[in-house]
Amino acid sequence: xxFPKATISEIIGLLEAVNxxxxxxxAARLAADFDLDLQEILPSIDGAxxxxxxxxxxxNIELTADARKLLDSxxxxxxxxxxxxxxxxxxxxxxxxxxxxxxxxxxxxxxxxKFVQERISSDDIESYFRIIINWTRHAxxxxxxxxxxxxxxxxxx
Amino acid sequence: xxxxIKNVSKTHESNGNTIQALDNINFSVEDNDFICxxxxxxxxxxxxxxIIVGLERPTSGEVLFKGEPISTDNPKxxxxxxxxxxxxxxxxxxxIELVLEPLELRGKKAENKACKYIKAVGLDGFEKVYPRELxxxxxxxxxxxxxxxxxxxLLCMDxxxxxxxxxxxxxxxxxxxxxxxxxxxxxxxxxxVTHNIEEAVYMANRIIILSPRPGKVVADLRIGLERPRxxxxxxxxxxxxxxxxxxx
Amino acid sequence: MKxxxxxxxxxxxxxxxxxxxxxxxFFDFPEIELLPYxxxxxFMRMGIAYFLALCFALSYGYIAATNxxxxxxMLPVLDVxxxxxxxGFFPAAVLLFINIIPGRPGxxxxxxxxxxxxxAWNMAFGVYESLTMIPKDLVEAxxxxxxxxxxxxxxxTLPVCVPKLVYNSVMSWSAGWxxxxxSEIISSGSETHTLPGIGxxxxxxxxxxxxxxxxxxxxxxxxxxxxxxxxIWKPMQSWADKFTFDxxxxxxxxxxxxxxxxxxxxxxxxxxTFSKIMVVLYIVFHKFKLLKTILKSFSFIVLFSxxxxxxxxxxxxxxxxxxxxxxxxxSIPLAIVYSFLRLGVTYIICVAWTIPAAYYIAKNKKAxxxxxxxxxxxxxxxxxxxxxxxxxFFIRYGDMEIAAVILILLGMQWYLLFNLIAGVKTIPxxxxxxxxxxxxxxxLYWKKVILPAMFPSFVTGSITAWGGxxxxxIVAEYIVFKGxxxxxxxxxxxxxxxxxxxxxxxxxxxxxxxxxxxxxxxxKLIWQPLYRKALxxxxxx
Numbered sequence: 001x002x003f004p005k006a007t008i009s010e011i012i013g014l015l016e017a018v019n020x021x022x023x024x025x026x027a028a029r030l031a032a033d034f035d036l037d038l039q040e041i042l043p044s045i046d047g048a049x050x051x052x053x054x055x056x057x058x059x060n061i062e063l064t065a066d067a068r069k070l071l072d073s074x075x076x077x078x079x080x081x082x083x084x085x086x087x088x089x090x091x092x093x094x095x096x097x098x099x100x101x102x103x104x105x106x107x108x109x110x111x112x113x114k115f116v117q118e119r120i121s122s123d124d125i126e127s128y129f130r131i132i133i134n135w136t137r138h139a140x141x142x143x144x145x146x147x148x149x150x151x152x153x154x155x156x157x
Numbered sequence: 158x159x160x161x162i163k164n165v166s167k168t169h170e171s172n173g174n175t176i177q178a179l180d181n182i183n184f185s186v187e188d189n190d191f192i193c194x195x196x197x198x199x200x201x202x203x204x205x206x207x208i209i210v211g212l213e214r215p216t217s218g219e220v221l222f223k224g225e226p227i228s229t230d231n232p233k234x235x236x237x238x239x240x241x242x243x244x245x246x247x248x249x250x251x252x253i254e255l256v257l258e259p260l261e262l263r264g265k266k267a268e269n270k271a272c273k274y275i276k277a278v279g280l281d282g283f284e285k286v287y288p289r290e291l292x293x294x295x296x297x298x299x300x301x302x303x304x305x306x307x308x309x310x311l312l313c314m315d316x317x318x319x320x321x322x323x324x325x326x327x328x329x330x331x332x333x334x335x336x337x338x339x340x341x342x343x344x345x346x347x348x349x350v351t352h353n354i355e356e357a358v359y360m361a362n363r364i365i366i367l368s369p370r371p372g373k374v375v376a377d378l379r380i381g382l383e384r385p386r387x388x389x390x391x392x393x394x395x396x397x398x399x400x401x402x403x404x405x
Numbered sequence: 406m407k408x409x410x411x412x413x414x415x416x417x418x419x420x421x422x423x424x425x426x427x428x429x430x431f432f433d434f435p436e437i438e439l440l441p442y443x444x445x446x447x448f449m450r451m452g453i454a455y456f457l458a459l460c461f462a463l464s465y466g467y468i469a470a471t472n473x474x475x476x477x478x479m480l481p482v483l484d485v486x487x488x489x490x491x492x493g494f495f496p497a498a499v500l501l502f503i504n505i506i507p508g509r510p511g512x513x514x515x516x517x518x519x520x521x522x523x524x525a526w527n528m529a530f531g532v533y534e535s536l537t538m539i540p541k542d543l544v545e546a547x548x549x550x551x552x553x554x555x556x557x558x559x560x561x562t563l564p565v566c567v568p569k570l571v572y573n574s575v576m577s578w579s580a581g582w583x584x585x586x587x588s589e590i591i592s593s594g595s596e597t598h599t600l601p602g603i604g605x606x607x608x609x610x611x612x613x614x615x616x617x618x619x620x621x622x623x624x625x626x627x628x629x630x631x632x633x634x635x636x637i638w639k640p641m642q643s644w645a646d647k648f649t650f651d652x653x654x655x656x657x658x659x660x661x662x663x664x665x666x667x668x669x670x671x672x673x674x675x676x677x678t679f680s681k682i683m684v685v686l687y688i689v690f691h692k693f694k695l696l697k698t699i700l701k702s703f704s705f706i707v708l709f710s711x712x713x714x715x716x717x718x719x720x721x722x723x724x725x726x727x728x729x730x731x732x733x734x735x736s737i738p739l740a741i742v743y744s745f746l747r748l749g750v751t752y753i754i755c756v757a758w759t760i761p762a763a764y765y766i767a768k769n770k771k772a773x774x775x776x777x778x779x780x781x782x783x784x785x786x787x788x789x790x791x792x793x794x795x796x797x798f799f800i801r802y803g804d805m806e807i808a809a810v811i812l813i814l815l816g817m818q819w820y821l822l823f824n825l826i827a828g829v830k831t832i833p834x835x836x837x838x839x840x841x842x843x844x845x846x847x848x849l850y851w852k853k854v855i856l857p858a859m860f861p862s863f864v865t866g867s868i869t870a871w872g873g874x875x876x877x878x879i880v881a882e883y884i885v886f887k888g889x890x891x892x893x894x895x896x897x898x899x900x901x902x903x904x905x906x907x908x909x910x911x912x913x914x915x916x917x918x919x920x921x922x923x924x925x926x927x928x929k930l931i932w933q934p935l936y937r938k939a940l941x942x943x944x945x946x
Contacts, residue, residue: 006324007292007294007295007325009292009294009295009324009325009328009329010294010322010324010325010328011324012328012331013323013324013325013326013327013328013329014324014327016327016328016331017324017327017388020387020388020389021389022389034323034324034327035323036323041324044324074335074339075277075278075279075332075335075336076276076279078279079279079281130290134292134295137282137283137286138279138282139282140281140282143282143285144286144290145285146286146287146290154282207838210842211842212838212841212842229841229842229844230841230842230843230844230846231844232843232844234842235842235843236838236839236842236843238835238838238839240833240835242833242835242836242838242839244836244839244853244854244857245942245943245944245945246857246860246942246943247853255843255845255849255853256839256843256844256845258845258849259843259844259845259846259849260844287942289941289942303843307843
């Protein structure tokens with residue numbers, strides 16, 4: 001499995017840009033609009049697809065109904081939609097279940113890294129870990145305590 | 158009238174030469190103004206912003222805020238920085254609570270206020286996180302939350318998006334405009350410095366264009382575009398072209 | 406501009422005072438005629454020790470940085486060597502050298518060796534750090550252009566070491582002056598070996614009560630230090646700037662009163678010749694496999710036999726020690742506690758004055774333009790050179806304890822002060838802007854902004870300050886003045902007593918070992934965790 005190295009902010013930024021072009025846009029043209037290489041926006045496109053905000057066909061990015069709902073909402077409501085979507089992502093679902101099974105809903109960072117390594121085979125697992133935590137913090141699902149070096153389930157706000 | 162910039166000039170001394178950075182700048186800031194100051198690099202736009210918030214003194218002229226000369230630590234004027242300027246040893250909440258302390262807000266009160274603005278910018282879930290663990294977009298959200306937490310009347314921003322990658326800055330601009338559209342939220346007026354003209358046309362309802370050194374006000378435009386604006390709109394591009402033509 | 410003038414002014418003043426003494430015979434001391442000779446001898450000792458330290462640093466650092474297996478052993482060894490109170494080992498080393506080479510050459514060698522040990526370790530670390538921190542793209546670039554072997558040595562490996570080597574050279578020389586003064590009079594047992602030099606001159610004149618003469622000697626020493634600063638280190642630092650990876654393009658303010666181009670060109674020439682020699686050696690080394698193996702095995706044999714010999718002596722005396730523990734051995738733990746408290750009190754005084762002073766100096770451009778050079782001049786005087794005067798004063802008018810604290814203070818405070826000043830100067834301007842525009846001031850400003858921002862430089866400064874403190878302790882706790890012994894109970898006293906008073910090699914070894922162990926434990930328990938915390942939490946991006 002691959003996991004896109006894009007932050008939630010980047011993904012929403014991409015959706016906003018596609019929305020400006022009327023909800024569908026060619027990926028290469030979009031990249032050019034931002035003075036970026038296609039390579040640089042690919043992770044964000046993958047992220048949008050993974051979260052069910054976009055469908056990519058023949059290099060065209062098309063917004064889904066969920067994406068439109070997201071863009072029409074305010075900052076607070078956006079958080080809820082993101083939460084729902086991130087919770088549905090396979091690797092995050094598994095990680096949450098694992099945390100739910102554990103006694104105190106915590107996991108050491110090294111174990112979490114191992115967990116990620118088993119699913120995303122990469123020599124740069126640390127940056128995948130950071131992205132996953134970026135998503136789950138955004139969604140209010142899983143937090144990370146850098147002093148204790150452990151991740152934990154976040155209480156529902 | 159919120160603030161008034163009156164006959165502001167600034168000269169720098171460097172190696173015995175005097176360089177004039179700003180030359181007799183005049184304008185006033187009204188309620189509901191979202192002003193973008195644009196101009197070629199080196200036109201002194203950041204210096205002007207620093208003078209408006211009181212971080213620098215003008216060589217001549219003055220800046221009045223509600224009729225009084227501006228003071229640096231006026232809590233009714235808050236600032237957002239290009240490179241975020243967060244304290245690495247304080248977590249998100251602590252960074253915000255720090256600026257509440259001079260306002261005599263401590264303990265539970267400060268916590269509640271910090272919490273309110275953390276939620277407003279969508280940072281909930283990141284309360285206990287240290288800046289070094291945050292992506293650029295998240296860092297600047299803290300910058301916004303910190304500035305809004307003092308509930309300023311005037312918010313000054315120095316190139317707040319230029320340290321961010323293109324997609325993130327897109328997202329942050331939209332969120333900032335959402336906060337701006339929310340009338341229950343501070344501030345009453347915004348002054349933003351930017352070198353990016355599309356960004357200025359996208360954000361502002363008023364654009365002040367400075368000339369190359371020494372900076373003078375070349376034009377003061379009211380942008381009549383409806384919100385939310387669309388960057389693909391031909392009308393949008395007419396405005397961008399107009400600003401370009403005035404700068405060059 | 407100002408700084409150069411300032412230093413020059415002090416030099417001229419000191420020279421005229423010295424010449425005044427010299428020509429007008431205010432005091433009729435024949436010894437004054439010998440001062441130039443003393444100065445040159447001391448300088449030669451420093452120069453030879455520095456050259457050896459440089460060669461050591463380059464080879465040690467290079468091997469540690471390029472050979473992973475060797476690194477695992479070499480770095481911890483260097484770490485221990487750095488924390489050993491060098492002065493403590495000195496008497497043992499002297500005995501060793503005099504045993505091997507009798508007479509003055511042996512003593513000279515011992516002195517150079519002591520100065521060497523005070524110079525070499527930080528330079529070796531500097532080389533290691535520069536080599537491991539070569540930006541990846543530079544290595545890749547030189548790979549892609551096929552720059553290998555000797556070419557890489559000349560175009561990449563040597564140049565990258567320059568900035569840190571220059572910086573550490575300055576540190577090494579100022580440490581070196583301290584040990585020079587300590588090493589020119591060596592007493593082992595009943596014998597006293599005196600080497601002609603400025604250091605021995607200072608100590609002898611003081612102890613024989615010729616204070617005016619001692620002051621002349623002191624000003625000669627300061628003149629030497631300042632001339633080096635003005636004509637070698639400052640131009641060398643600005644020459645070294647071009648080797649840094651910092652592309653910010655910000656020019657450092659010129660601090661010079663004269664054009665340094667000639668000096669810079671000569672550094673360039675020296676550096677190029679030096680690297681040419683290295684390159685030739687490298688090529689020869691690689692061309693002739695036989696030579697390589699011979700050299701390798703030769704150096705291995707030398708290394709091995711030295712280590713074997715040292716271990717033999719060490720184990721031998723340790724066994725003896727364990728069989729018959731010297732009676733003083735039982736007072737070692739208490740002595741360490743006493744010394745530690747002495748250092749602790751001094752350290753607190755240091756912290757109390759350097760933090761506000763550093764902030765004031767760093768923030769006040771006007772004040773720092775004359776305070777900084779003044780401080781640097783004062784700091785450049787090796788504390789040990791002032792010690793006799795201080796002791797003299799306090800033995801007469803006060804208490805030895807105060808004299809010791811003042812001496813340790815002199816050995817500690819500058820490290821902390823200069824590190825803190827540098828720390829305050831690196832606080833990003835935006836942080837100050839945040840504080841100003843949000844009205845963060847007074848107590849809150851100190852607590853949440855300035856003190857945390859100073860923390861990293863505080864930790865690095867403290868580590869070096871304590872290192873300096875332990876070394877100064879050895880001279881501060883025991884002194885013989887006009888045949889009379891003054892001492893304070895502590896580990897330094899035990900060590901000195903076992904060395905100079907009633908010679909007892911067992912006690913020397915025991916005290917040095919226990920001191921070293923204490924220092925290493927303190928480093929591991931306090932400073933290293935703090936340092937890690939400073940790096941992870943308190944560093945600006």
